[in-house]
Amino acid sequence: MNDRFKSPLAGAKVGSGGRNLGEVLNLRGVSRRDFMKFCTLMTATLALPKDMVERVAQTLETARRPPAIYLEFQDCAGCTEAMLRMPHPTVTDVVLDVLSLNYHETIMAPAGQAAEAAREATIEAGDYLLLVEGAISTKDDGLYCTIGGRTAMDLLEESARGAVAVIAVGDCACFGNIPAANPNPTGAVGVSEIVRGVPIVNMAGCPVNAVNLAAMIVYYLTFESLPHLDDLLRPDFAYAERIHDHCPRRPHFDAGQFVESWGDEGHQRGWCLYKMGCKGPQTKHNCPVVEYNEGTSWPIKAGHPCIGCSEPQFWDTMTPFYRRLPEVPGFAVESTVDSIGLALTGITAVAVGAHAVGSILRKREAGETGDRDVAEQEGTTETTEEGGHDAQDRD
Numbered sequence: 001m002n003d004r005f006k007s008p009l010a011g012a013k014v015g016s017g018g019r020n021l022g023e024v025l026n027l028r029g030v031s032r033r034d035f036m037k038f039c040t041l042m043t044a045t046l047a048l049p050k051d052m053v054e055r056v057a058q059t060l061e062t063a064r065r066p067p068a069i070y071l072e073f074q075d076c077a078g079c080t081e082a083m084l085r086m087p088h089p090t091v092t093d094v095v096l097d098v099l100s101l102n103y104h105e106t107i108m109a110p111a112g113q114a115a116e117a118a119r120e121a122t123i124e125a126g127d128y129l130l131l132v133e134g135a136i137s138t139k140d141d142g143l144y145c146t147i148g149g150r151t152a153m154d155l156l157e158e159s160a161r162g163a164v165a166v167i168a169v170g171d172c173a174c175f176g177n178i179p180a181a182n183p184n185p186t187g188a189v190g191v192s193e194i195v196r197g198v199p200i201v202n203m204a205g206c207p208v209n210a211v212n213l214a215a216m217i218v219y220y221l222t223f224e225s226l227p228h229l230d231d232l233l234r235p236d237f238a239y240a241e242r243i244h245d246h247c248p249r250r251p252h253f254d255a256g257q258f259v260e261s262w263g264d265e266g267h268q269r270g271w272c273l274y275k276m277g278c279k280g281p282q283t284k285h286n287c288p289v290v291e292y293n294e295g296t297s298w299p300i301k302a303g304h305p306c307i308g309c310s311e312p313q314f315w316d317t318m319t320p321f322y323r324r325l326p327e328v329p330g331f332a333v334e335s336t337v338d339s340i341g342l343a344l345t346g347i348t349a350v351a352v353g354a355h356a357v358g359s360i361l362r363k364r365e366a367g368e369t370g371d372r373d374v375a376e377q378e379g380t381t382e383t384t385e386e387g388g389h390d391a392q393d394r395d
């Protein structure tokens, strides 16, 4: 736990009156079995020991639901949709029901003054969680994003003041994302550029993974504190490791087996997407473990490269999306995995490129005996490549 984030929350029990979650889930017809499945999923997502499942369940059953305000600014509402469209009821139920969601512009019934009154009453009562989706316009005093005649900056500052924590939901709220992409005409920024003096958690991704968001809230209720965060304010349980480190296609990377064009034999056989622009070696997110849509799939599993959506400014730093990493502008490398022996100048690309080059070399040394043979040999090869976002490995 980062000390700077522990103290403001320690003992700050949010939640006031009303039904606890156990009662709410009962009313909604969520079975005990589904509830325990949810608790198991949360415990696994948080990388907690199995014997914590019971504690998580007890906490959730008895916890008073914390009041919450959910603001939306410059966004596509995709993160809200990602939560609402979950096929299985429990995650959505718990995300929505674990919180006493007093204000959410997209899904709340009241509108206009009644809606604003709900937000104001929650602020007045204090001790609430603030969730924010979307970037915040700052240019020209923030006039490019206004709600009810007030700027997003103004609404955010006012709503954050009495919050016990602010959770930035999705990459727009975390880092500005698409609205902030070059040339960023509205001066869009993430929550942490505006809010001061309140703990902030960045739940990065485009969209956020609803399972991770639920796990974040469950952690908060269970331990009455925030989980350990990296220097980008992302919780370690979801963002400590690179996509590349847990990718099911990794054995093909190690074996030098790459997709060379869409639909080729390698693509059909599930080989590595590095040459097709995969940003997995640069991206920290638990997609390979949690997947999306409750474990149905995720981009690489579906045959598409990772585009690095949990990293800051990925529209500027990870594009062109279909160009392999060492050739992506900003990585300062001229070499490619095919160019043996060229000097690689970027730290990350050195590691990634060198590793891939090594794979190619080993493949050639194997006398082009066939990719499957090489894969078998390489399957036992221990890799030490330490590429990825060294600049973000700050903990």
Ligand code: SF4
Pocket (backbone or CB within 6 Å): 075, 076, 077, 078, 079, 080, 133, 134, 169, 170, 171, 172, 173, 177, 178, 205, 206, 207, 208
């Ligand atoms: S992070 Fe992506 S999905 Fe979420 S609001 Fe922004 S653009 Fe939409």
Ligand code: SF4
Pocket (backbone or CB within 6 Å): 243, 244, 245, 247, 248, 249, 250, 251, 253, 271, 272, 273, 274, 278, 279, 280, 281, 300, 306
């Ligand atoms: S480069 Fe992409 S597809 Fe290949 S192993 Fe790494 S994360 Fe997986």
